[in-house]
Amino acid sequence: MEKYRKYSDPESKNALANLISSEPNETLGTNPPGNVYAINDTLSAEGAADDYETCLKHLVQTGVIDKSSVSGFPKFDLMLVGMGPDGHVASLFPGHPLLKENQKWVTHIKDSPKPPPERITFTFPVINSSAYIALVVCGAGKASVVQTALGKNQNSEVFPVQMVSPDGELKWFLDKDAASKLENFVDAVVGRRWETPGGTVAGGGVNGRSSHNHIGRKTKTLERKDSKVESVRMVLVVFSGLNEREKRVDGGKGFDCERLREFKVAMKCILKYIEGGGKGEGSLEVFVSDGEIDCERIHRLVLREIRRLEDGLPIYADRQQILETIRSKQLYLSAYGIHSTKVSK
Ligand SMILES: O=C1O[C@H](COP(=O)(O)O)[C@@H](O)[C@H](O)[C@H]1O
Numbered sequence: 273m274e275k276y277r278k279y280s281d282p283e284s285k286n287a288l289a290n291l292i293s294s295e296p297n298e299t300l301g302t303n304p305p306g307n308v309y310a311i312n313d314t315l316s317a318e319g320a321a322d323d324y325e326t327c328l329k330h331l332v333q334t335g336v337i338d339k340s341s342v343s344g345f346p347k348f349d350l351m352l353v354g355m356g357p358d359g360h361v362a363s364l365f366p367g368h369p370l371l372k373e374n375q376k377w378v379t380h381i382k383d384s385p386k387p388p389p390e391r392i393t394f395t396f397p398v399i400n401s402s403a404y405i406a407l408v409v410c411g412a413g414k415a416s417v418v419q420t421a422l423g424k425n426q427n428s429e430v431f432p433v434q435m436v437s438p439d440g441e442l443k444w445f446l447d448k449d450a451a452s453k454l455e456n457f458v459d460a461v462v463g464r465r466w467e468t469p470g471g472t473v474a475g476g477g478v479n480g481r482s483s484h485n486h487i488g489r490k491t492k493t494l495e496r497k498d499s500k501v502e503s504v505r506m507v508l509v510v511f512s513g514l515n516e517r518e519k520r521v522d523g524g525k526g527f528d529c530e531r532l533r534e535f536k537v538a539m540k541c542i543l544k545y546i547e548g549g550g551k552g553e554g555s556l557e558v559f560v561s562d563g564e565i566d567c568e569r570i571h572r573l574v575l576r577e578i579r580r581l582e583d584g585l586p587i588y589a590d591r592q593q594i595l596e597t598i599r600s601k602q603l604y605l606s607a608y609g610i611h612s613t614k615v616s617k
Contacts, residue, residue, distance in 0.1 A: 317390040321380040324392065328377055340401035342439050345377060350597050351402040351438075356386060357413040359421070359431025363393035366431060371396065396435055403440035404597070406587060407433070412449040419453035445587045530589035535581040537592060542573055 309331070312323050331337045332346050340347040353361050363381050364371055373379055373395045380392045399405070409418060420427045421434050422444070436442060446454075580588045587594075 311392060317380040317382065317392055321376075321378045321392040325376065325378040338403075340439060343397055343401045345397045345401040347439070348398075348402045349404065350594065351399065351405045353399070353405055353407050353436065355407065355409045355414060355417065355433045357411075357417065358385070359417040359433045360386070361407075361432050361436055362399065363391035364396065364432045364435075366429065371432060371435065373397075399436060400438050402438045405436060405438045405440070405442045406445060406590075406594075407436060407442060408445045408585065408587065409450045410447040410585070412452060414450045415453040418444075418446060418450050422454060443590070445585055447585060531581050531584075531586075534589050534591050535577055538573070538577045542570060542577075546570065 309324075309327055311320050313320065315323055328337070328346055332339050338347040338349075339345070355361055356365075358366055360366060363384060365381075365385055368381070370379060370381055370393070374397055376395050377398050378392060379395055380390070382390055384391050417431055417433065421431060
């Protein structure tokens, strides 16, 4: 959770949740508005936090959200958590008394060190009761805290991010810049990227220059094509090029293979969509079919997948698992709607 802003404010994450719920989304389709539990921006920050906690309690009582048998707090299936350069998570800042809150589910802050000062936030007991937390951290400004949190050196003051310790699974997702101060951890933690034309490799270990250029050439060719036949052909070429490449990657381990696997799932979906004349019944795991073959869309989807394979976040490799969780649960937009609202008053 974070800043408390009016929905009309572009920084409001409630506004983002509402946008997601009303606009058809390439991957998720249209989310039913009833699945979004937004913060009441007509109340004060304190009132909104209490109101939100009441809403959450109702959802637990009615069985929409599980209750943790360990802590008694609500247990979210999936929580997407970011981190600030000072190591804060949600709106729980270093040294702030809210770090110790152990009764409330949702609380407010009026003196946030990062603007805006008024925010509402989940407390640590709620965050740490989650079944799965994806901690997504990007940017060089966060590299020092990442180094401290994941490295071997002890720090005297514990960063809030170091207090993220769920009953379930915790997975860090770092981009290259956020991971730049890690040494031995790089291979283990960071998704390996293919060598870029400039020669930069994160994670290393993959002899990827020729493959990168191969894909790059195909991308350029693809950009010039827009007929149905060419779209199909290019999907197949990219797909078979990757099969070849996969044989050279390190024995099926590491992020490269996981990302390739996710990419291949996407390519299969696109092929089924094409072969089924736009009606890929039950087969469109990574995008939603609207019934008609749309070449522009195929083109855009293939480019999107290539971009994610080559330069996307490591979380790309976990898309199937995340989508499965999202689709099988009734409540799933907490990361946007609950986790973060921003209202300026
Ligand atoms: O203020 C906040 O910042 C952190 C980090 O944001 P990012 O845009 O740099 O990733 C965010 O995770 C948190 O929810 C928010 O309160």
